[in-house]
Amino acid sequence: MNIKIVRRPAGEAPEWVRDEWIGLSLPLTSKREREREWRGLGVLTGPRGWILQLWALLSGKSFKVKGYAVNAKTAVDQLADRSPSAAAWWREHTPHMLRGRRYFVFDTASCERKP
Template structure:
């Protein structure tokens, strides 16, 4: 599902570790989807508690401490760019506090229950 014409609309405040006011700003946005993970849930980490190295991430998964999430995977940098159009302050929070997570080839997972499919 790498169709650039396929997106999800965020319809409720996503769960997560970013401040509530930042997460609230995602509501109503249409984000292009990289892939959908439902039948095969993916391991996800909190943006603040995420282990920084691959070995630490694998250790967290092995210990059963990573959440299994059904949801939509979106490229982080374009998503924050879309967020910046409606809330420069929320986008600035991501850029200032999580620059390593909004770099190229980084992704955010939005839980299935806060999304609806949308055409862009």
């Protein structure tokens, strides 16, 4: 299962970086194939360590986002084929997200689900 990005996704990255997602088809993992409501933390402003992330979630510093979760490393690797400069922005500013264990949540309004 995939999602296709059809509009600029919400987020903390600059608009030009988020615009580069438009048109990409990104894979969903089997555990995260469905749309759902997630608790999010900013990729730039959110805490980086898991203990601080847990604390942010428990203390109400997260926000709700309805959408689809995509492995962040996989997404940026695919973005690099289309826009090396946008992928470089992610690698420079969010290396903590790109180790293969973290996810970007693309909001429902920005994507379409594809079989």
